[in-house]
Amino acid sequence: MSFISYLVNGISLGSVYAIIALGYTMVYGIAKMLNFAHGDVIMVGGYAAFTMMMSMNTSPLVAVLVSIVVCTVLGVLIETIAYRPLLEAASSLAVLITAIGVSYFLQNIVLLTFGSSTKSFQSVVTLPNLKLAGGSLVITSTAIVTILACIVIMIALTLFINKTKPGQAMLAVSEDKGAAQLMGINVNGTIALTFAIGSGLAAIAGVLLCSAYPALTPYTGSMPGIKAFTAAVFGGIGSIPGAMVGGILMGVIEIFAKAYISTQLSDAIVFLILIIVLLVKPTGLFGKNIQEKV
Secondary structure, eight states, X not given: OHHHHHHHHHHHHHHHHHHHHHXXXXXXXXHOOOXXXXXXXXXXXXXXXXXXXXXXXXXXHHHHHHXXXXXXHHHHHHIIIIIGGGTTOSOHHHHHHHHHHHHXXXXXXXXXXXXXXXXXXXXXXXXXXXXXXXXXXXXXXXXXXXXXXXXXXXXXXHHHHHHSHHHHHHHHHHHOHHHHHHTTOOHHHHHHHHHHHHHHXXXXXXXXXXXXXXXXXXXXXXXXXXXXXXXXXXXOTTOHHHHHHHHHHHHHHHHHHHHHTOTTTHHHHHHHHHHHHHHHXXXXXXXXXXXXXX
């Protein structure tokens, strides 16, 4: 029963990584930039939900919706103010440095606002836990909701991109920004929409993460953000199915490494496996080799 419990917990944690990784992979696939402030948007989403539930005594559903709205607006502001002026920058290093600056800015704003003390987060999932095999196997309702949320988000995002005009615009911008602009597509608006969707997903991931691990600090999103980026690279950055598979595999490997090998070495094992995979397949599991014309 322990094996099944670890597997469910791994898939649940991996689902959170997958939801976060979707934001990374969408932004990179469409805007060709790495938004390393994405992990801190997760943290802001957690604090938004925490404030609504603890200070304003709202229901968990309202708290989640407010968190999504806050992070969506924040994502658009970050793209408009920090990244858009750098889209035509000669070096991608400028975007990377800006992303790191935005990350530290968000952390310090939250640090000044809420302090450095750890907040006890109240779970937004109030359903009873699922008990199987006469109660010897307990699956938390948070784990179940997290896995279902990941599946629903993945399906909805795939349908949105393949079946709607904004989604088709995203595909066009991802393929060739110049040609898309000549065809009348608002490239800046499409990139802003990508940031909005990715940041909204980050809010959901942040709330689910804090519900499963109820400790909230200004640095809550840092390590999950790095691991989710790693998951996106693992699956093939730019690939939506790759982000989901990479995230779930990351979560399962991490939980099993903690359970059967070493809690202290679990992160090292996860990154070691990533290195091995990239040595064998540099573009990731679902990544495609891109030939550039010279």
